[in-house]
Amino acid sequence: MSLYAELHRHLGGSVVPRILWRYFKRNRPDLAKPFADYPQFEEFYCRPRESLAEYLELHTLVESVQTRETLPYFIYRLIRGAYVFENLAYMEMRYTPYLRTSDQLSQTERIDQTAEIVEIVGQASQVKEYPIVTSQILCMHARLPYEVNRAIVEIAAQMPEYVCGIDLAGGDDLYCDRMDEFVDLYAYARSLNLKTTCHLYETEGGAHPELLPYLMRIGHGIQIPLQHPELLPAVAQRRQCLEICPTTYLKTGTLQSIQQLQVVFDRCFDAGVDVAICTDNAGLHNVRLPFEYETLLTQDVISFDQLRACQENAFRHAFAWPLNQGPAAILNDVLNWAPAALKPTRATVAT
Template sequence: MALYADLHRHLGGSVVPRVLWRYFQRRDLELSERFPDYAEFEEFYTRSRNTLDEYLELHTLVESVQSAETLPYFIYRLIRGAYIFENLAYLELRYTPYLRTSEALSQTQRIDEMAKIVEIVGKTSRVPEYPMVTSQILCTHSRLPYAVNRAIVDLAAQMPEYVCAIDVAGGDSHYAERLDEFIQLYEYARSRGIKTTGHLYETPDGCYPELLPYLMRIGHGIQIPLRYPHLLKDVAARNQCLEVCPTTYLKTGTLDDLHHLKTVFDRCFDAGVDIAICTDNAGLHNVRLPFEYENLLTQDVIDFRQLQACQEAAFRHAFAWPHDQPPASLLTEALTR
C-alpha cells in the first residue's frame, strides 16, 4: 500500500531524465540533435550547479516542452513512477501555469489559457490504475509582472477542485525589490481563503521575515534553524511546517555536505517545529523520496524516530489530504478490525 506524501515537488523538475530524453528523441528534432546520447544528457541534466539561479535555468528546458498538448504524456509517467517506485499516497505538484502557455500569445491570452493548463494537470493526475490523492500548488513568480501573479492567485481561488494553495518561486534572491507586491499577493490570497506556502529561507539571500506571517508552510526554510534559530519559536507558534528537500541543497551549492541538515532537524525538533521531507525536483536529481529518507538515515542526519515523525507531519500539513490519519494508520485499523 502507498504510504508516503510529498508536499514539495515541481512539475518542471519532476520528469526523470530517461523519460525526458526519450521525449526529445521521439518528438523534438532540435533537442534530440542537441542531446543525441543519453549518458551525456543525464550527466548534464542531473549534475550539481554552483548557485540556485544557475540550477533554476534547467526548469526552462522542461517548461519549453510542457504544453497543453504534451502535459498528459509527462504527467502520466510522473504519477506511474510516484505510485510504483515511491509508494506515494499523496502528491502536491507545484508550477507556474503561465509558463506552460504559448509565448506566441499576448499576456492577456496567456492569462486566459492558464485555466486550461490547470484543468489538464488536474484531470491527467487522476489515474485510476495508480490511486493517489493529488493536488496543485500554483506558483507566482519573481520574474513575472504583478498582473500575471494576481491572476494566478485568482485562478487558485476559482479552481479549488484542482488547486490547494499558492507559492512564490523564481529564486529567493529576487524577491527583495518587489517584497511589497508579494506581501499584497499573500494578503489577498489569505483573504480569499487560499492556503499558502512559499520558497523562503532556502539560501542566505532569501531570508525575508516580513513574509513569514503569511505562510502556512515554508518552502525549504533551512536558513531559519541554521542562521536565525531565534525565529523557531514563532514558527512553532504559527504551526508552520518546513518543506525540507535534502538533495536540492547539494545540487544548488547551498550546502556542501548533507550533514549540515542535522542541525536543521535537531533544532526544529527541539523547538517543536514540524518538518516534511520532500524531493523538490525528483527528475533533476534522479532521486526518489524513499532514497531521500534512506540517505538521511545512513548519513546519521536523522534517526528512525525522527523519520517517522516527519512522515506523519507530511500528512498532517498536507493541504488536500482528505483523511484525519496517514494511510499507515488507516491500514492498521482495517487489518485489526
C-alpha cells in the same frame, strides 16, 4: 511498507531524465542533438550546479516542452512512477501554469489560457490504475509582473477541485525589490481562504521575514535553523512546517554536505517546528522520495524516531489530504477489523 506524502515537487523538475530524453529523441530532435547519447544527457541534466540561479535555468528546458498538448504525457508518467516506485499515497504538484501557455499570445490571452492549463493538469492527474491523491500548488513567479501573479492567485481560488494552495518561486534572492507586491498578494490569497507556502530562507539571500506571517508552510526554510534560529519559536507558534528537500541543497551548492542538515533537524525538533521531507525536483536529481529518507537515516542526519515524525508531518500538513489520519492508521484499522481467520499468526508466518 511505508506510504509517503510528497509536499514539494515541481512539475518542471519531476520528469526523470530517461523519459525526457526519450521524448526529445521522438519529438524534439533539436533538443537531443547537442548530446551524443543518453549518458551524456543524463550527466548534463543531473549534475550539481554552481548556484540556485544556474540550477533554476534547467526548469526552462522542461517548461518549453510542457504544453497543453504534452502535459498529459508527462503527468501520466509522473503519476505512474510515483505510485509504482515511490509508494506515494499523496502528492502536491507545484508549477507556474502561466509558463506553460503559448508565448505567441498576448498577456491577457495567456492569463485566459492559464486556467485551461490548470484543468488539463488536474484531469491528467486522475489516473485510476495508479490511485494517488493529488492536488496542485500554483506558483507565482518572481520574474512575472504583478498582474499575472494576481491572476494566478485568483485562478487558484476559483478552481478548488484542482488547486490546494499557492507558492512563490523563481529564486528567493529576487524578492527584495518587490516585497510590497508579494506581501499584498499573500494577504490577498489568505483573504480568499487559500492555503499558502513560499520558497523562503532557502539561501542566505532568501531571508524575508515580512512574508512569514502569511504562510502555512515554508518551502525549504533551512536558513532559519541555520542562520536565524531566533525565529524558530515564532515558526513553531504559527505551526508552520518546513519543506526540507535534502538533495536540492547539494545540487545548488547551498550546502556542501548532507551532514549539515543535522543541525536543521535537531534545532527544529528541539523548538517544536515540524519538518516534512520532500524531493523538490525528483527528475533533475534522479532520486525518489523513499531514498531521501533512507539517505538521511543512513548518514546519521536523522534518527528513526525523527524519520517517522517527518512521515507523519507530511500527511498532517498536506493541503488536500482528505483524512484526519495517515494511511498507516487506516491499515491498522483494516487489520483490526479483519476476521480472525484472515489475520496472520505466528504459526502461519513460520510456514
